[in-house]
Amino acid sequence: MRSNSKILLIYTGGTIGMMQDVKSGDLKPLDFNQLFEQLPELKRFNLDIDTYTFEPIDSSNVTPDLWVSLATLIFEKYHHYDGFVILHGTDTIAYTASALSFMLENLKKPVILTGSQLPIGVLRTDGKENIITAIQIGADKDVNGESIIQEVAIYFEYKLFRGNRSIKYSANHFDAIQSPNYPPLAEAGIDIEYNKNALWRNTNTNELRIYTQLCNEISILHLFPGIDVKILERQYKDLDIKGLILRTYGSGNAPTQKAFLDFIKYLIDKGIVVLDVTQCLQGSVELGKYETSKYLKDIGVISGGDMTLEASVAKLMYLLGKEKDWNKVKDMLVKNLRGEKSY
Numbered sequence: 088m089r090s091n092s093k094i095l096l097i098y099t100g101g102t103i104g105m106m107q108d109v110k111s112g113d114l115k116p117l118d119f120n121q122l123f124e125q126l127p128e129l130k131r132f133n134l135d136i137d138t139y140t141f142e143p144i145d146s147s148n149v150t151p152d153l154w155v156s157l158a159t160l161i162f163e164k165y166h167h168y169d170g171f172v173i174l175h176g177t178d179t180i181a182y183t184a185s186a187l188s189f190m191l192e193n194l195k196k197p198v199i200l201t202g203s204q205l206p207i208g209v210l211r212t213d214g215k216e217n218i219i220t221a222i223q224i225g226a227d228k229d230v231n232g233e234s235i236i237q238e239v240a241i242y243f244e245y246k247l248f249r250g251n252r253s254i255k256y257s258a259n260h261f262d263a264i265q266s267p268n269y270p271p272l273a274e275a276g277i278d279i280e281y282n283k284n285a286l287w288r289n290t291n292t293n294e295l296r297i298y299t300q301l302c303n304e305i306s307i308l309h310l311f312p313g314i315d316v317k318i319l320e321r322q323y324k325d326l327d328i329k330g331l332i333l334r335t336y337g338s339g340n341a342p343t344q345k346a347f348l349d350f351i352k353y354l355i356d357k358g359i360v361v362l363d364v365t366q367c368l369q370g371s372v373e374l375g376k377y378e379t380s381k382y383l384k385d386i387g388v389i390s391g392g393d394m395t396l397e398a399s400v401a402k403l404m405y406l407l408g409k410e411k412d413w414n415k416v417k418d419m420l421v422k423n424l425r426g427e428k429s430y
């Protein structure tokens with residue numbers, strides 16, 4: 088950590104900044120000043136910390152508009168700060184981290200999201216350690232004065248994860264965030280140990296660019312035994328979507344009934360990009376490994392590899408918003424753009 092590092096601490100809401108309503112008992116967001124009264128520790132940092140607040144919300148209310156505002160803010164302030172720390176609700180933190188990773192191209196500074204399971208004002212809060220270490224990671228430089236983290240990441244319960252590899256795993260444990268298909272970027276014990284081989288590096292010297300055209304005309308279809316094609320046909324007949332995430336079984340498998348495959352083919356023929364993402368938390372789609380995925384491959388379903396659902400949603404919105412040519416979207420979906428998939 089350098090004492091002259093400058094950090095922009097951005098508040099968007101979440102449990103970390105909530106307090107229990109005395110009458111109803113519900114958790115409601117605090118405003119920024121009330122939150123920072125609970126954090127006198129920040130004054131002890133030998134760093135310049137500026138703050139920026141959005142209207143605090145429960146992250147279940149996050150929309151792509153917030154992602155656009157965050158990406159734009161980071162873009163505008165990029166040269167004024169060494170790192171950015173975003174306080175965010177845990178429910179959708181992995182979606183926001185994934186979206187930012189695609190929207191910010193050629194990022195070479197840390198963008199660290201964090202939150203907590205217990206509000207900052209509660210005695211056993213996990214929020215203080217999460218914020219303090221996230222700020223330290225945001226300020227950490229190597230011996231050449233370069234930021235150690237040069238990507239979007241989530242810090243939670245002593246671990247730093249790649250943002251677009253993360254998922255919310257637990258609703259009630261402190262280690263709420265996990266990255267099942269990629270090792271942690273760092274672990275915080277007495278020292279912060281960076282996993283140097285796992286860190287993302289841009290090989291080019293291009294300046295930061297942002298992409299703020301996101302296309303949310305997408306849908307998710309989660310398979311289950313007994314799924315009725317007639318119901319699907321009714322649901323999707325008049326639906327004007329450009330992309331569909333098919334949440335398949337195991338390594339990307341789906342029923343081989345003709346009616347089901349005809350339905351998926353009908354969607355593809357309509358011009359909808361269909362992306363196969365497994366329901367399993369760990370492992371990868373391998374189209375063609377089983378007969379039950381070979382047919383999907385044959386009709387033009389795209390493999391999501393080992394991408395999380397969160398990264399798949401964000402990547403599809405980003406690519407459908409950016410590219411006009413759907414063949415290009417399909418090509419880019421299978422590529423590893425920001426470390427979101429292994430191959």
Ligand code: ASP
Pocket residue numbers: 100101102103144145146147175176177178179202203204
């Ligand atoms: N509902 C909260 C949110 O995502 C949960 C949390 O922050 O942990 O905003």
